[in-house]
Amino acid sequence: MRKIKHPTIEQLELTDIMYALADPTRLEIVALLANSGRKLTCGEINLNRPKSSMSHHFKILRSAGLVETLIEGTEHMNSLRFNEVEQKYPGVLNSVLKATKKL
Amino acid sequence: MRKIKHPTIEQLELTDIMYALADPTRLEIVALLANSGRKLTCGEINLNRPKSSMSHHFKILRSAGLVETLIEGTEHMNSLRFNEVEQKYPGVLNSVLKATKKL
DNA sequence: TCTATAGTTCGATTATATTGGAACATTGAT
DNA sequence: ATCAATGTTCCAATATAATCGAACTATAGA
Numbered sequence: 001m002r003k004i005k006h007p008t009i010e011q012l013e014l015t016d017i018m019y020a021l022a023d024p025t026r027l028e029i030v031a032l033l034a035n036s037g038r039k040l041t042c043g044e045i046n047l048n049r050p051k052s053s054m055s056h057h058f059k060i061l062r063s064a065g066l067v068e069t070l071i072e073g074t075e076h077m078n079s080l081r082f083n084e085v086e087q088k089y090p091g092v093l094n095s096v097l098k099a100t101k102k103l
Numbered sequence: 104m105r106k107i108k109h110p111t112i113e114q115l116e117l118t119d120i121m122y123a124l125a126d127p128t129r130l131e132i133v134a135l136l137a138n139s140g141r142k143l144t145c146g147e148i149n150l151n152r153p154k155s156s157m158s159h160h161f162k163i164l165r166s167a168g169l170v171e172t173l174i175e176g177t178e179h180m181n182s183l184r185f186n187e188v189e190q191k192y193p194g195v196l197n198s199v200l201k202a203t204k205k206l
Numbered sequence: 207t208c209t210a211t212a213g214t215t216c217g218a219t220t221a222t223a224t225t226g227g228a229a230c231a232t233t234g235a236t
Numbered sequence: 237a238t239c240a241a242t243g244t245t246c247c248a249a250t251a252t253a254a255t256c257g258a259a260c261t262a263t264a265g266a
Contacts (some may be wrong), residue, residue, distance in 0.1 A: 002231085014202045018125040019125040025224095027121070050226050052245080091197065092198045092202055176212085
């Protein structure tokens with residue numbers, strides 16, 4: 001069973017987080033994960049883009065520490081690392097999520 | 104006397120703001136403006152980079168609505184549009200500024 | 207008017223990101 | 237074993253951004 005590596009809280013870099021959130025597609029993914037209240041597979045997050053593009057964006061969200069991906073069978077279950085990110089940089093993710101609701 | 108155009112609060116776009124804040128140099132400029140408590144000229148913000156590079160970053164910060172630049176004589180006085188940005192997207196700029204103090 | 211100062215704009219170069227098709231890997235089911 | 241499903245990785249093309257020297261603009265002062 002494969003496992004995907006994620007950064008620890010200590011390794012979270014503010015600029016990586018900002019960079020990851022600066023892209024509209026990724027911001028949408030983050031908002032969907034936040035609002036769904038449950039883990040979502042990549043397939044459930046359908047933004048009408050090819051798989052390889054979505055995979056690219058997930059990779060960036062993961063490496064920024066924003067998204068955690070657990071492999072269950074053939075599916076990859078994605079969730080927002082909300083509490084961890086908030087712990088390191090309080091208010092950043094929360095306020096950005098609130099801001100996305102105005103869009 | 105020349106005047107520089109800035110976006111209105113209504114025109115502020117979240118992704119523009121995030122994009123502007125995703126660059127280390129710009130984040131540093133923003134932090135300096137926030138911590139100084141007064142308007143700073145471009146020259147006072149010395150990050151050991153050529154003028155043209157700094158001007159480029161200021162332009163992006165201005166177009167994102169984060170920085171206001173008033174021309175006084177030959178100098179350009181820069182200030183953070185903190186209250187306006189906070190009004191539109193509460194907590195975003197504030198939490199990012201707090202986060203920069205950990206860097 | 208000539209000169210110095212503060213920034214901007216231009217233009218070319220280099221670096222980095224996005225995109226998406228095709229091949230690949232892993233797992234589950236038949 | 238074979239096959240289908242879910243994503244990832246690879247690769248090449250395109251697009252966008254950063255960098256910085258040089259030329260330019262606007263203003264102030266002598």
